[in-house]
Amino acid sequence: MIEGHSPLSAASDASSLWLSCVDRLAQEIPEQQFNTWIRPLTATVSPDGSRVTVAVANRFKMDWIRAQYAARITALLEGIQGSPVALELALAPREATIRSTPSTRTMQEQVLAELPDIAPAEPTAATGPRSRLNPALTFATLVEGSANRMARAAAMHVAGSLGQLYNPLFIYGGVGLGKTHLVHAIGNQLLADKPGAKVLYIHAEQFVSDVVKSYQRKTFDEFKERYHSLDLLLIDDVQFFANKERTQEEFFNAFEALLARKSHIVLTSDTYPKGLADIHERLVSRFDSGLTVAIEPPELEMRVAILINKAAAENAVMPEEVAFFVAKNVRSNVRELEGALRKILAYSRFNQKEISIQLAREALKDLLSIQNRQISVENIQKTVADYYKIKVADMYSKKRPASIARPRQIAMFLAKELTQKSLPEIGELFGGRDHTTVLHAVRKIAAERQTNTELNQQLHVLEQTLKG
Numbered sequence: 001m002i003e004g005h006s007p008l009s010a011a012s013d014a015s016s017l018w019l020s021c022v023d024r025l026a027q028e029i030p031e032q033q034f035n036t037w038i039r040p041l042t043a044t045v046s047p048d049g050s051r052v053t054v055a056v057a058n059r060f061k062m063d064w065i066r067a068q069y070a071a072r073i074t075a076l077l078e079g080i081q082g083s084p085v086a087l088e089l090a091l092a093p094r095e096a097t098i099r100s101t102p103s104t105r106t107m108q109e110q111v112l113a114e115l116p117d118i119a120p121a122e123p124t125a126a127t128g129p130r131s132r133l134n135p136a137l138t139f140a141t142l143v144e145g146s147a148n149r150m151a152r153a154a155a156m157h158v159a160g161s162l163g164q165l166y167n168p169l170f171i172y173g174g175v176g177l178g179k180t181h182l183v184h185a186i187g188n189q190l191l192a193d194k195p196g197a198k199v200l201y202i203h204a205e206q207f208v209s210d211v212v213k214s215y216q217r218k219t220f221d222e223f224k225e226r227y228h229s230l231d232l233l234l235i236d237d238v239q240f241f242a243n244k245e246r247t248q249e250e251f252f253n254a255f256e257a258l259l260a261r262k263s264h265i266v267l268t269s270d271t272y273p274k275g276l277a278d279i280h281e282r283l284v285s286r287f288d289s290g291l292t293v294a295i296e297p298p299e300l301e302m303r304v305a306i307l308i309n310k311a312a313a314e315n316a317v318m319p320e321e322v323a324f325f326v327a328k329n330v331r332s333n334v335r336e337l338e339g340a341l342r343k344i345l346a347y348s349r350f351n352q353k354e355i356s357i358q359l360a361r362e363a364l365k366d367l368l369s370i371q372n373r374q375i376s377v378e379n380i381q382k383t384v385a386d387y388y389k390i391k392v393a394d395m396y397s398k399k400r401p402a403s404i405a406r407p408r409q410i411a412m413f414l415a416k417e418l419t420q421k422s423l424p425e426i427g428e429l430f431g432g433r434d435h436t437t438v439l440h441a442v443r444k445i446a447a448e449r450q451t452n453t454e455l456n457q458q459l460h461v462l463e464q465t466l467k468g
């Protein structure tokens, strides 16, 4: 803060920080997207401008804003403020709603119950923006490494020869590993080559909402016209179709119609098709009928390359030794790497200092101390999966063979032991399992450890690895 500022001027600076950020976003984002996602937001800014809390209407919007806009909002806020800004997303208080009980639901009520809370300003199937692609997410900005090599090659192939091999292409992996980036890259590449192609990127929850609206408004012809006539459908996070019967049926119809006209479908999920819970078998087998590829957490060298590339894209130079320092300390996913980089760039610009290990240490002070105290569940899942040579995705899958279920129970036990997370939170991070499942795993492994020396030894190795 500038010396001599009165609290009043500090407060008005603080509120203009958010308004300036919104102004900048209005210039960057297509109008429809801006009106849908950014305009309804309200924010509270701390007097020194170091913390901005944005109120969001519902959880779906929160996830979307976090995934699509949070990085850019933080970068803009930090650019305007000239110092690090912590962005928080919070649910705005909402009015109570009355829901029917399942036994008395009509078809429309059943469909309505599938609706994520969407504000009226949402783009509808008929009026939404054409492709919903983010032009910044291209193959050129996606760093390649062994973690995503196969998925990237398959995606490039699809973009280059639509409707031929690998249809559908199913890409799965943990959070923040680049699945969304990759599917946008396919769409952007196709549009660059064939500007007239009909491409749509959609998050699975938005598809649910489109189904619901077409029921509400009786606009099924428009819905079909829109989805069944695409050349390329990119659909993100299909695990959100779980338990949405009507949606699954409509998606199945769209899927069949698109394949029949040799259009391409690309899907992403947090687990592989057979690991998906509560999705109809006929849909799962369709998902698995083309090519299924994984994106793994990036290895050290890839994390380093991502940091150096992303810094260069921001016109900053990140020396390799600093990139190694950061990459060794931020291991779980690319989104977290980006967050760390943003903090370092803001710190360097604000203090007008070159980027060095010392500067990175200072900029990431909070993050590093949190990491030292708290190990993330994602890290535990990856470490345990590597140790027992199973896929990370098996940590979220519904598979039950002992070779998978046991490492999963061990990971749950370690998550309870080494993190601050509650049983329900851990259950959620293991593919939406109930807290009683986690409790059972924790008790079982804890008891067995007392008598089984081999297990005790394995747990010891894992604990040491995780504590670094």
Ligand SMILES: Nc1ncnc2c1ncn2[C@@H]1O[C@H](COP(=O)(O)OP(=O)(O)OP(=O)(O)O)[C@@H](O)[C@H]1O
Binding pocket: 067, 071, 137, 141, 142, 143, 144, 148, 173, 174, 175, 176, 177, 178, 179, 180, 181, 182, 306, 334, 335, 338
């Ligand atoms: N290989 C990569 N090279 C460059 N940037 C990457 C790479 N992988 C991921 N990113 C970036 O990391 C961020 C998170 O990636 P993305 O949103 O695609 O992850 P995701 O797997 O879809 O996660 P979620 O499951 O949470 O939706 C994005 O900003 C993306 O551009």
